[in-house]
Amino acid sequence: MWADLGLDLEAHDVLLGVLGDAYGKIFLSQANRPEGMGYFDFVMSEVHGLRIKELLDEKKAGRKIIGSFCVFVPEEIALAANATLVGLCSGADFALEEVEKLLPRNTCALIKSAFGFKIGKVCPYLESADLIVGENTCDGKKKAYESLGHLVDNLYVMDLPQSKSENGRALLKAEYLRFKETVENLTGCLITPESLKQGIATVNAKRAAIHRLSALRKADPAPISGLDALLANQVFFYDNPARFTASVNTICDELEKRIDTKTGVFPSKHPRIIISGCPQAVPNWKLPMLIETAGAVIVGEESCVGERGTRNLTRDSGKTIDEMLEAIVDRYFQVDCAIFTPNRDRLEHIQEMVENYQADGVIHYGLQFCQPYLMEAIPVEKALEEKGIPCLRIETDYSMEDIGQLKTRVEAFIEQLS
């Protein structure tokens, strides 16, 4: 299967070995895990196995696979046209030396990682995809797609607005219409009101399950670790949607019982942290691992891989395709990514999360060279501290070189919260 996809088998084995080791040390070593996490352990052990086989089986049955790098790519539309949307690997360094021939060294780790997985031929999702969707979010990604277009022959770039104006919304609508036509051409399936309604229902169900999980994290003691909840948010991008929804709901059933019996993964009154900032893609678990081994629990992620990506359902009252497309545009246009200016909603959302999840502080996670989030971090920190909410700004990448220094800073911050 791997050779057919054109993967570099040796490099891929190395990657899986590292991934398995890290997963064992970071996830399986946690105490008091919910039993339901067994499903996600299985998913992760088969993330480059059974899940890929499923996708290839779908392809054999005539379905198309669309790979995406961003939460602005509407899964509703993909599903409605008989395509499966998957997130593309970008949480680890790979083939860095080759990547830095194509991208400046001063490029964020997430973008470099996407290139590294392609150049190193180790991402079966990317190789399975019939269409790869880039999007004009930050300058780094926008310009990187120009080069990625020379490495793959199926790149499609979605334009995005920079401000939440009337013109900005019109651009998003036009681009979603263009995406709809592109997916229809790819799959040969015209979207119908019924299929779009079903697409919206499927994605909303997935989001609703995550909302339920998030709400349970308000409890003290926390019934699930931040690492495990992050994992669910990460798998959100890869798994079969219906099975994912069911599995998250199963965990939620278990967590409700834990809450009734005041069973937690950490003791009550453990310092509670909101992580805010850049996305954390698999297997980028460095910072949450540091936080949760330093005496705190993460109770929410204000992140693309987290509430920024999953909050807000798509309005499902539309009858016609256009009404439903308007609802989809309305939903995605609320995403408060730092590429927008101004982006006041994000600060409000962080404050809301602190309150809702009874957090003691915020750790702002910035990927080095990610200009939008690093720049926004400074006013975010200032605003939070003015409201008496402690905030720690972290700037890091995917390497392990700074782990000692980060550990010291995180421990000192948590100490201050206790």
Add this chain to the structure above:
Amino acid sequence: MWADLGLDLEAHDVLLGVLGDAYGKIFLSQANRPEGMGYFDFVMSEVHGLRIKELLDEKKAGRKIIGSFCVFVPEEIALAANATLVGLCSGADFALEEVEKLLPRNTCALIKSAFGFKIGKVCPYLESADLIVGENTCDGKKKAYESLGHLVDNLYVMDLPQSKSENGRALLKAEYLRFKETVENLTGCLITPESLKQGIATVNAKRAAIHRLSALRKADPAPISGLDALLANQVFFYDNPARFTASVNTICDELEKRIDTKTGVFPSKHPRIIISGCPQAVPNWKLPMLIETAGAVIVGEESCVGERGTRNLTRDSGKTIDEMLEAIVDRYFQVDCAIFTPNRDRLEHIQEMVENYQADGVIHYGLQFCQPYLMEAIPVEKALEEKGIPCLRIETDYSMEDIGQLKTRVEAFIEQLS
């Protein structure tokens, strides 16, 4: 005058001292300068003197001053509504320590400089401006304006497209209409077909003079140094437009005579360089100074402060305001800034310039942390070298720390061209 503007007199004196010293060493020390450069020597000696007094006199007479950071702000519209457009200082480090409390250290020098001049209270243009126009070009500027908005009370932000699509053009048109209304409200003068026609004529004349100057740089030996031609391109942003046009034309008359007599600033067959990349604002003369003291002459600037900013006249055949606005949109929509994706025109333009100016090589000037240009530099270099055009990629900032290293690299590159 300075105290009335709220400048920090002591800091401003220090700045002027440094500027004067640098100007003397870099410009006045050049051999065989055209006599017409005397005008620009005077302009530079009075850049924070007479020119500011002129602007303040204009203000007293009821005219408004608009400061801008980008070539996308249409001077035609400002002039037509009885306002003067000036470029805002951003070519030197100032108050860095204070700036880095508001912006990440990993922000490009140009953006930091704009903040430094504001925080340090040393830019009389910024302090004279009735309206400061920011624009959503790169992520760095886009997000920085959010913070600049807390330092000044007259910031207006213009949205810009990221791609040259139909939607992109519609956004630019809508934003230029909004800018027109904003300037009209500021000045209280409604733009008329006559005033807009005059605005277009004034700016076109300025551009045509620069085009004439550029064309004369095709000659061998070069009749003017790259430093002096850059200075003219820099003063383009500050000076009274009509006087600037006349002064550039006077220099051109002189250069034509030089060409007739084969008089140059350097010997014939001197290696000829095109600089391409980020803008070089006053007093950012580091790289051109290094190039021209290392045995080469710069014959063209593919830069905002250069041909990217000045090429293409605005079509002047329109009769109605809307026809003229369409012409303005058409003209600015051609600007091939690296914020656009894709941005193929820029590469073509560089190659055209190499051919037109008989250049031997290209030095790509990238400001550290300027993602759009640094990312585009890699494919630009590759494409040029595939066509047999030598290219040197420089990444630097405004400090003098790397001058030894840059000198070595520039000398080695020029040696290779000889």
